[in-house]
Amino acid sequence: MPKHRPGTTRRTLTAVIGILAGLLAMSFTLSGTASAAQGKSGKAIPHPEDDWAGSQILKHEGGSTTGEEPPGLLASVEGVDVSxxxxNVAWSTLWSSGVRFAYxxxxxxxTYTNPYFAQQYNGSYNVGMIRGSYHFALPDxxxxxxxxxxxxxxxxxxxxxGKTLPGALDMEYNPYGxxxxxxxASAMVSWIKDFNNTYKxxxxxxxxIYTSTSWWKSCTGNSSAFGSVNPLWIPRYGSSVGELPAGWGFHTIWQYTSSGATVGDHNQFNGAIDRLQALANG
Known part of the structure; x- marks a missing residue:
């Protein structure tokens, strides 16, 4: 019968423990990797450079985007929105063409910030425009x-x-799902209220609030909770603004083109320049 060797037993136990520890570590690593990937996928924004105010409206609702000013507009101020x-935007050229405000x-x-924001935001201000910024919402x-x-x-x-407009919340069709x-609808209204209350x-x-009547009806149940408080910026690519979402008796800004062109999308402020200045001053 072979003689028992204590050292051999210790070496065997050490090897077994090492194997078990390695397997356990691998399990934690794989689990952690899966969790990290899952977390990342929940926050990822695949193509934010393609998401601008109106980028999804035209896809879902259609309309004419000739870029021409709709007929019959009185006491309106011309504006653009860019992303x-x-x-880099030629702001002096836009100013010369009559543009007086920008978003x-x-x-x-x-996670995303516009890499051209400084040139666009400061550049519009420096040529004399009243300007503001907007946030493309991802409620999920x-x-x-x-x-x-x-x-x-x-x-x-x-x-x-006197030259800074209140920030705008862009609520439109989901580019990613x-x-x-x-x-x-109730959860969406709660999300918008959460944003609104925090911003204020x-x-x-x-x-x-930037939104279309069709999206608002579909996703908020046509809530009337915001019309008496939040100015409305409405996209509609036709000869008139058309039906407004519930709660709003009038629009503040009308986006009448969404071409994604180098000059940006065109808008009309619903009023004279002194009312636009009043909106900026609060």
Whole structure:
């Protein structure tokens, strides 16, 4: 019978423990990797450079985007909205053509900032325009409060200098999935209120809401909760603004083209220049 060797037993146990430890570590690593990937996929924004105010409206609702000013508009001020899609904007050229205000995309979700924001936001201001910034909402990405905070911290703030418009919340069709971001009408209304309340607490202003009547009906149940407080920026690519969402008796800004062209999309402010200045001053 072979003689027992204690050292051999210890070496065997050590080897077994090492194998078990390695398997356990591998299990934690794989689990952690899966969790990280899952978390990342929940926050990822695949193509934010292709998401601008109206980028999804034309796809879902159609309309004419000739770029020509609709007939019969009186006491209106011409404006544009731009995003990274336009790159560096020739603001002096737009000013010479009669453009007097601009909205610039600042953020999307809680991870994206427009790389051309400084040139666009400051450039429009420097030629004399009244300008503001907007946030492209992703309600399935994070809370309304989180996105409002991110927006304010990355260009969405407001100051009473007579040339800064309140920030705008862009609520439109989901570029990445379900039209209403997987939310019920009541949950969507709650998300917008969360954004609205946080933005106001940080800036003192109620944000402008950008939305189409069709999307608003589908995704908020045509809520009338915001019409008496938030200015309405409505996209419609035809000869008139058409039906407004519930709660709003009039629109503040009408986006009448959504071409994604180098000069941006065109808008009309519903009033004379002194009313636009009043909106900026709060």
């Amino acid at each position: 990274s899609h336009q790159g 610039v995309k600042a953020t999307e979700g809680t 990405n994070s809370s309304g409060a989180a996105q409002a905070t991110y927006f304010v911290n990355h260009g969405g703030g407001w100051s009473k200098d 379900a039209t209403c971001y997987g939310k019920s 607490s940080l800036t003192g202003r109620d944000p402008v």
